[in-house]
Amino acid sequence: MKDMKPAGRMWHLYKMGGITPAITSMFNVQSAQQMAFIRSIMKEQRKNSLYEIPLKTVELVVFDLETTGFSPYNGDEIISFGAVSVTGDALEEDQTFYSLVNPRRSIPDEIVELTGITNDMVNDAPDMINGLRSFLEFVQQKVLVAHGTGHDKHFLNSALWKTSKVNLSHRMLDTMMIAKWLNPKLKSYDLDTMLDLYGIEVTMRHHALEDALMTARLWGKLVSEIHAREIHTLGDLYAQLSHQA
Template sequence: MKDMRPAGRMWHLYKMGGITPAITSMFDVQSAQQMAFIRSIMKEQRKNSLYDIPLDTVELVVFDLETTGFSPYNGDEIISFGAVAVQGDTIKEEETFYRLVNPKRAIPDNITELTGITNDMAAKAPDLINGLHDFLEFVQQKVLVAHGTGHDKHFLNSALWKTSKINLSHRMLDTMMLGKWLNPRLKSYDLDTMLDAYGIDVTVRHHALEDARMTARLWSRFMREIRNRDIHTLGDLYAHLSHHQ
């Protein structure tokens, strides 16, 4: 029988997952479980080869983050996750995810004005590890899509390292990069410009779920153009994009 007294449980967790979950378990068993789940998702994702998947059937999650600023390595934090599931060019409107996160720091006034998220709202929200766990539970092994992935990827990697000492291993696609490839003559490729160019109605900007929904509609429009270029698999798409960076 395993020794589940605190010292025994810590030794068992150390043998199973290393020092990080073992130390975390001393303070919060739930956090240790969430960390183990996050690490397992990243480990499984590294095993997957997605290149041969037809674009018509590929499962994706289009997502957006709202944050306290622009630099996760200088103290800025995630304050909300928003995501919607997509298969091929079909948006699964009923499969969405939205979660506020407590950043454990003050939200600047300009960010509150931009996002509508107040310090009082954030103070009642779950901690980062809870929000990240729930987001990854929604994502599972699907390909991630965002508009301007650099910002979101930096914040996800910072959050993953802070909570679980691991890096993001999911494949990502950037609708900004796709827009530059498909429409090389546009003067700008920010989300508002792209939505206007494709006649997509703007609902609520700088709300993580609404931005994710609008980006998903943009992805759906892009898919029709991509098919017309005789690109049929995820690997084909990555190969073409690699020549247009």
């Protein structure tokens, strides 16, 4: 290809192959590869129909994020990923994922105090596109589970859009929503309350992997109660939860 200014090069690539290679060409080669992988994961996920899978055999990834704040659309960023694989209600403790992420911004003092993650700790950590790719390689096509998914979903969508111009297409389950259905009279459904209610040992709070492990143990307790309500497939569970929204 002849030497071109960036705008001209993008226009040429757009005419040749569409917007994806045009956007991708503006990144370095490694970033382009990461972006292509992330986009392919989201595309494949949209093809999958998971509704008939029994809850006793469904493959899940329970995850948690730590972030610089609460608003990904106002400059806050992910600073760590933590995740663990679960099959049915069985926690696979040897199948875990943890990564710090360099947010390319200063971590506020209150977040350092809350999470223990300092600016020095993330200086040499992977940037967002590499951290996100590693996380998605661990997740593959599995259903995602988190406690209070709104926060995590917003941050994942923001990161996916910034890096790869795609949105999250994985199915998600929210242990907080499930707990509200199973225990409708409680005053609070935060993770600490749920861990106490179900007798789950608290190891380390506000550490992405430890929170993911505790949430996975909570999921295991909830699944037993879900089966007792004659809910046996993923589709049945989604149908039940749709009435709670």
